[in-house]
Amino acid sequence: MRRLIDLRVLFVVVAVLEFAYFLASLTPPRLVTAVTGWVLNADGHWIVKLLGVALLTQAAVAWVFRKAPHLGVAKILAFYQFASATVDWIMWIALRDAGIFSTPLARITVIAAIISHYALGVLLVLAIARTSQVRPATAASIGAA
Numbered sequence: 001m002r003r004l005i006d007l008r009v010l011f012v013v014v015a016v017l018e019f020a021y022f023l024a025s026l027t028p029p030r031l032v033t034a035v036t037g038w039v040l041n042a043d044g045h046w047i048v049k050l051l052g053v054a055l056l057t058q059a060a061v062a063w064v065f066r067k068a069p070h071l072g073v074a075k076i077l078a079f080y081q082f083a084s085a086t087v088d089w090i091m092w093i094a095l096r097d098a099g100i101f102s103t104p105l106a107r108i109t110v111i112a113a114i115i116s117h118y119a120l121g122v123l124l125v126l127a128i129a130r131t132s133q134v135r136p137a138t139a140a141s142i143g144a145a
Helices: 008-026 029-036 044-064 069-093 105-143
Strands: none
Touching: 008 044, 008 069, 008 105, 029 044, 029 069, 029 105, 044 105
């Protein structure tokens, strides 16, 4: 369990997960429905490519800070995990009559995304809390030496 709430491990997990989403965003438009289950128009394909660049940036930030995680960056990554999962289920409810996630594959992938993003967000918050408790004690003991 300790490794699951180690910011160094979680930064690597975030980097790998968001890089995987970036790779998914590179899916050629003609294959998107077959690969993801999403039914997109031309604007949807454009937005997916833009989001892919943002996810690549997030993956890069997590990767760069993986050896010495910054608490501020960890908080932003945790916020994103919660916000992403929340947007998924809110949009699913708001746009259900418009056919959002209309294929079985799309429903499976969005459920997996919601669960994984909330779980990763919780793990990041636990790791932030653990790290916040450890760092002041370490600084105090160094000052006393």
